Every structure is written in structure tokens, then in C-alpha cells.
Amino acid sequence: MAAAGDGGTAGPLWSPSGRSLVVEADNANYLPTLPDGAFTLIYVDPPFNTGRSQRRQQTSMVRSADGEGDRIGFKGRSYRTIRGTLASYDDAFEDYWSFLEPRLAEAWRLLADDGTLYLHLDYREVHYAKVLLDALFGRECFLNEIIWAYDYGARATRRWPTKHDNILVYVKDPARYHFDSAAVDREPYMAPGLVTPEKAARGKLPTDVWWHTIVSPTGREKTGYPTQKPEGLLRRIVAASSREGDWVLDFFAGSGTLGAVAASLGRQFVCVDQNPQAIEVMRRRLGEHADVAGFEPELQQAGRSQAVPPAAEG
Numbered sequence: 001m002a003a004a005g006d007g008g009t010a011g012p013l014w015s016p017s018g019r020s021l022v023v024e025a026d027n028a029n030y031l032p033t034l035p036d037g038a039f040t041l042i043y044v045d046p047p048f049n050t051g052r053s054q055r056r057q058q059t060s061m062v063r064s065a066d067g068e069g070d071r072i073g074f075k076g077r078s079y080r081t082i083r084g085t086l087a088s089y090d091d092a093f094e095d096y097w098s099f100l101e102p103r104l105a106e107a108w109r110l111l112a113d114d115g116t117l118y119l120h121l122d123y124r125e126v127h128y129a130k131v132l133l134d135a136l137f138g139r140e141c142f143l144n145e146i147i148w149a150y151d152y153g154a155r156a157t158r159r160w161p162t163k164h165d166n167i168l169v170y171v172k173d174p175a176r177y178h179f180d181s182a183a184v185d186r187e188p189y190m191a192p193g194l195v196t197p198e199k200a201a202r203g204k205l206p207t208d209v210w211w212h213t214i215v216s217p218t219g220r221e222k223t224g225y226p227t228q229k230p231e232g233l234l235r236r237i238v239a240a241s242s243r244e245g246d247w248v249l250d251f252f253a254g255s256g257t258l259g260a261v262a263a264s265l266g267r268q269f270v271c272v273d274q275n276p277q278a279i280e281v282m283r284r285r286l287g288e289h290a291d292v293a294g295f296e297p298e299l300q301q302a303g304r305s306q307a308v309p310p311a312a313e314g
Contacts, residue, residue: 013033013291013293013295014033014034014038014270016038016247018291019268019290019291020259020262020263020268020269020270020286020289020290020291021269021270021271021290021291021292021293022253022256022259022271022272022279022282022283022286022287022290022291022292022293023270023271023272023273023293023294023295024273024274024276024279024292024293024294024295025272025274025294025295025296026274027103027251027252027272027273027274028102028103029295029297030251030272030295031103031106031110031251031272032106033295034110034270035110036109036110037109037110037111037112037113037115038110038112038247038249039110039111039112039115039246039247039248039249039270040111040112040114040115040116040178040241040242040243040246040247040248041115041116041118041237041238041241041242041246041248041249041267042107042110042111042115042116042117042118042248042249042250042251043117043118043120043234043237043248043249043250043258044103044104044107044117044118044119044120044250044251044252045120045227045229045250045252045254046099046100046103046119046120046121046252047252096125096128097128097132100129100132101132103251104117104119104132104133104136105136107251108136108137108172110249111172112172113172113173113176114172114173114176114177114178115171115172115177115178116143116169116170116171116172116177116178116179116241117133117137117168117169117170117171117172118146118167118168118169118237118241119133119167119168119169119170120165120166120167120229121165121166121167121168122162122164122165122166123162123164123166126145126166126168129168130142130145130168133168133170137170137171137172140174141170141171141172141173141174142168142169142170143169143170143171143174143177144168144169144208145166145167145168145169145208146166146167146168146169146208146209146210147164147165147166147167147208147209147210148164148165148166148167148210148212148233149163149164149209149210149211149212150163150164150211150212150213150214151163151213152213152214167237177241178241178242178243179240179241180239180240180241180243181205181240183239183240184205184206184236184239184240185206185232185235185236185239186202186203186204186205186206187203187204187205187206188200188203188204189203189204206236210233210236212230212232212233213230214230215228215229215230223255223256223281223284223285224281225254225255225277225278225281227254227255228254228255228257229254229255229257230257231257231260231261233257234257234258234260234261235261235264235265238258238261238262238265238267239265242262242265242267243267244265244266244267245266245267245268246267246268247267247268247269247270248262248267248268248269248270249269249270249271249272250269250270250271250272251270251272251273252272252273253271253272253273253278253282254273254275254278254281255278255281255282255285256271256278256281256282256285256286258271259271259282259285259286259289259290260285260286263286263289263290269289269290271286271290279292
């Protein structure tokens with residue numbers, strides 16, 4: 001199980017021996033209250049393109065090569081050089097970078113030494129995020145790019161229809177990360193006659209291309225939240241990259257699918273979102289497994305939090 005490091009102080013809501021949490025908060029304010037190395041798995045499904053509405057934020061490097069200077073990343077260039085180069089491509093991306101960068105830096109800090117980050121994006125931003133994570137984590141910490149393919153969405157006639165999302169996978173330490181392939185659900189062979197009957201019956205380990213339907217509009221999983229991800233997708237991630245009893249984190253939690261899967265697999269979870277609608281969905285979905293609370297930065301020094309009151313019935 002992930003253990004907290006020495007570099008942070010536990011926030012007023014979280015304890016390594018406490019219950020799972022659903023927290024209503026701006027993640028930029030709440031994440032700094034959590035201790036270093038507290039989570040074995042972090043799954044991040046941020047807005048895919050926030051544009052100019054996000055405020056700009058500054059951050060410092062999370063670590064440096066050999067303990068001095070900026071981190072050397074992509075093609076040996078410094079982190080700040082990468083940032084300046086990318087920002088020059090597209091002014092809109094500079095805003096998205098300013099929004100996402102400090103949160104991913106916090107994700108690096110919060111990961112245990114055997115921890116793994118899954119960053120869920122789409123084709124519009126994933127190439128920028130790859131370079132950002134190469135700088136923050138180091139290129140040697142890149143593990144996979146997972147393609148989630150599905151047959152749903154717009155029908156394009158002037159280009160190939162876009163039918164997939166991208167999930168970047170980075171590890172805190174490439175020599176120590178946890179990955180349990182035996183715990184992952186297996187897939188049928190496309191040509192079962194070419195393998196032994198035993199292998200055909202067992203199935204094969206999934207590759208980095210995952211075919212999985214979206215949440216059915218009439219299925220039992222449906223919560224009504226617009227960006228809800230299917231449990232099958234998150235189950236594979238949680239099973240592979242965490243152990244029973246480990247803490248997992250989603251700080252753009254939305255409908256709380258990570259929490260639902262974590263609870264079913266015996267993990268502890270923290271789900272953070274600032275949208276009151278998301279909190280209400282998670283209260284109904286996760287309330288029996290977690291405490292639901294609000295967080296306000298001005299209350300932190302007093303060591304207090306505010307419980308989120310039950311929604312008024314109309």
C-alpha cells in the first residue's frame with residue numbers, strides 16, 4: 001500500500017487510515033494539502049480543451065536532473081525551453097498548458113514510488129501533453145499510450161471519423177512501478193484456431209488498443225453525467241496498477257467511475273470535483289463507500305472542513 005512521504009502535510013479531510021473521500025473542491029487548492037507519495041494510482045480525465053476561460057497559473061519544477069538546474073527533458077532541452085516552444089505554436093494551447101501543468105506537477109508529487117499516472121485526453125491535446133509529461137516525469141518514465149477505441153460519435157465525410165481517446169501512462173520510477181498483468185481481464189484471440197485450446201479458453205492479455213463500448217444510454221451504469229466513462233475501462237486500469245488496500249486518486253472525478261471501480265476491487269479512493277452536479281452524482285453512487293465533504297482553502301489553517309449538506313428535495 002502506498003505510504004505518505006515526508007514532503008507534505010495531510011490535509012484536513014484525508015488520512016491514510018481513514019475512509020475513502022468524495023471532495024467538492026477546486027483541485028488546484030485541494031491537491032497541495034495531500035502528502036507526498038500517498039497514491040499508488042492517479043487517473044486524470046481533464047477537460048479536453050479548456051481554451052481561454054482558464055486562469056493562468058505559475059509553477060516550479062518538481063525535480064531536477066542530478067539535483068541541479070531545470071529538468072532536462074525532450075531531446076535534451078530544458079523544461080522551460082520546451083514550455084516556451086510549445087506556447088509559441090498556439091495561443092489557445094498556452095492557456096490549456098497553464099491550466100493543466102501545475103495539476104500534473106502535483107500528480108507527480110502525490111504518486112508513490114511504485115505509482116502510475118493515467119492521463120486521459122483526445123487527439124487535440126495528447127501530443128502536447130506527451131511532451132509536458134516527458135519534461136515533468138522524464139522520458140524514461142513513459143510506459144504506454146493506450147488507445148481506447150469505440151464506435152460512437154459524429155459521422156465524418158471529409159476525413160476519417162474520430163473514434164478513439166488517448167490515455168498516456170507514466171510511472172514514478174521505471175524500476176519500481178506496480179503492474180499486475182495477471183489481475184487484468186483477458187480478451188479472446190482473433191484467430192483462436194492458431195493457439196492451443198488452453199490458450200484459447202484463457203484468452204490473451206490486452207494490448208495497448210482497447211476496444212470498449214461507451215456507457216450505454218439505457219444501461220445500469222448510466223448516471224446521467226455527460227462525460228461518464230465506462231467501468232470496464234477503469235477496471236482494467238485499477239486492476240493492473242494498484243493492489244487491494246491501495247489508495248487511488250481522481251481529481252477530475254466527474255461521475256465517480258474510478259471510485260465505483262476502486263470500491264468494487266477493495267481499493268481506497270479520493271475523488272475530487274468542483275462541479276456541484278458531479279458531487280451529487282457521486283453522493284448517490286459512492287455515498288455508502290466514502291465520506292462526502294467540501295473543502296475551502298481559508299479553513300485549512302484551522303484544520304477544519306465543511307460537510308456538504310444533503311441536497312434539498314424539491
